[in-house]
Each structure stands twice: as structure tokens, then as C-alpha cells.
Amino acid sequence: MYNTDIPTRAELPTSTQLLRSTLIAIVAAAAILVTIVLPAEYAIDPTGIGRMLGLAEMGEIKAQLAEEAEKDRSAGQQGAAPVAAPGPDRRSSLVERVFAELVIGSAAAQTTATRSDEMTITLKPGEASEVKLTMRQGQKVNYAWTVAGGVVNFDLHGDGGGKETSYEKGRGVPGADGVLEAAFDGNHGWFWRNRGSSDVTVTLRTSGSYAEIKRML
16 A cells, blocks of 8 residues: 555546446457357357357257256146247347346446545544445555544454455544555445544545445444
């Protein structure tokens, strides 16, 4: 971890850059879908790569097993062997899955890629508070927090998936700034306690890659 200034709005990615990143992610995901997922899951191999890798045969086996299972289930309910479910239903389901994974998934990833927040907390004497960011391993956040009316003790730490870590601690500190890089998936953030004799106000500003900011206490 090292100290740095909070980036200005001009330094943040533009809408064009975010759109370009989204399109690149969609194209890459579509390539994986066509060459790997479709052959392996649905025996659909428009490029022929799936059959070269042996994935098309895997998809054909899965499709046959699914059809046989559907026939057995329908026969048990109706007492007669039914006609196999028409292909369009399976293709329709595939289209819905592709849309959800490529479009919605990519849009969500870009939404959480970069964000900025500001939070103000007033602490009475002896009172404590904690703010956490939901982050994935390797994501980075620029932060700066200041104390008005006094100083606080703090602990910058993280937890998640059975893991815990402390990035930095301090006593009687009027503020701090730097870059927080998540050591693992989970919640990462600050714990402050006011050991003074008067109220203090902590103002936290964050900018970077995180999904959520929340006050824990």
C-alpha cells in the first residue's frame, strides 16, 4: 500500500472507454461461447473447433441423455412415450442464457468497475464505527479520510472466506489517504474509534473498483 491523491473526474474512464471495454468483453465471451460452450453443452458447433477438441461429442451425449430423461419422465406421468421436446424451446433457452451472461453480465461488471462515494460519520466520545467495501481480490481503491474536531484510532483491515488481514493501524490520527488493494475476495475497510472528550466527524472519500460500500456499525 502506498499514498496517492484521489483521482480527478478527468482521470476516471470515460463513457466511450467503458463502452469499448464492454464490447471487448462481449466479443471475447461470444468467442468462448461459440467455440466451447455451445459444442460442449448443446452439440452446436458452427466453427468445427468443438469437434476437433472432442467437445461436440460431449454435447451430443448430454443432449441424448436429456432427451431420454425427458421421455422417461413424460412416460411416467402420461403412461405413454411422448414426442421429444421441439428444438426451438432449447434454442430459446440458449438465447436467454447468452443474453444474461454476455449483455447483463458485462454491463454489471462495467457498473462495478469504477465508482466514487463519500460518507460522513459523527462519533461521540468513546464511540466507534466501521465502513467496509465489497471487493474482489486484486481490486484497488483510492481513499482519503479526514477527522474534524479531533483525532481517532483506526484499523484498516479485511475479512472474507475465512480469511482476515490488517493493512494498517494508527492511534491519534487526524486522517489518512492511499490505495487499498484487496488481498482476497471479501469486505475491506476502516474501523474508527473516538477516544477524545468531544465529538468528531470522519469524512471518507473512495474511488475505484468495488461493488458496494456499507456502514457495518
